[in-house]
Amino acid sequence: MKAVIVGCGRVGAGLADALDRAGWQVLIIDRATAAFDRLPSTFGGTALRGDGTDEDVLRRAGAEGADLFLALTEGDNRNIMAAQLGIEALGAARTVAKINDPVRAEAYALLGIATLCRTNLMEREVLSFLGQAPGERPGIFLPANGHTHPLGAGETSATEG
């Protein structure tokens, strides 16, 4: 199984390590080399410096056809764009984008991207820690209509040609 992770922050590095240890082929990309210090010395995947919202960079890195594509940078919009590149241009089977703004997290789930909202996740955790009901807003929004042509924009796929 092949995983591509854009953004080597704490979450990205942690998941890269976990998937690597579980036997996945992991490729992790970050704009700053220093970010890879978060990876343990035992990490057996590929760590590559580059812009994960640049289609050329992703292709050169061999990010095509991943089973899992995680967009986990600190920028909501960068994650949205990387995830859509993953789906539309690189043919990723499953894609998750971290979007901390709950409005955008929900909006993009409706457009077909699974989104992870740290704001909602933490809110739920804190409320449950306090023994209160976690509320309506989920921490993970699953796409409404699967991953095929999520935006219904064109008839041709960006992977063609």
Add this chain to the structure above:
Amino acid sequence: MFVLVVGGGKVGYYLAKELIDSGHECVLMEKDRARADTIRDEIGSVVIAQDGCEGKYLREAGANRADIVAAVTGDDEDNLVICQMSKHHFDVPRTIARVNNPKNERLFRHLGVDEIISPTRMILGSIEQDIPVHELLHLAALGEGELEIIEAHLQPGSPAIGRVATDLRVPSGCSLFGVIRNGAPTPLRSDTILAEGDKVIAIGRPDCEVELRQQLIGEQQDQ
């Protein structure tokens, strides 16, 4: 016409100013408060100091009744999100995005952005036109980017010189449709004989380029 401009850099500022001067209704969103204040001093109270990527503020700015949303911030990913939120959440009929990385044009178009402006591509095109190389020039992309208009400048050594244009074996998916000779456009007829200095204009799929190059430019282009 109500135009919502997002991004108050140089492009957004002059765009809003021009629109207002020509009598259109315009709102400009700029998330940097200091920059927004500066622009407000110049063009008046149409400036909103909020992030146009957030649905809440797009609504406050009137996105649901905008005829056009123009996303002209300096970041491609922000411009994409602004256009997508406008289109899918507020049913804005026409969205325009500025892109810096010309490679993003295709993705943006595919994701439903109506119009994509790439200053990088424009400047590149202008530079290519000024350099007398044997290359094919890309004049414009058509439709979903699947077709392009190409100009081939026939230099000495071109295998097409002296031949009847309609006899050339142009690749399928490609069509020659005119010649510019001594600065004047002329249609291609069955008796048009191509000459040195002609500029042949073709429309075709990008994947036809290699064959088209062989027919019109020859093999000398590897410098």
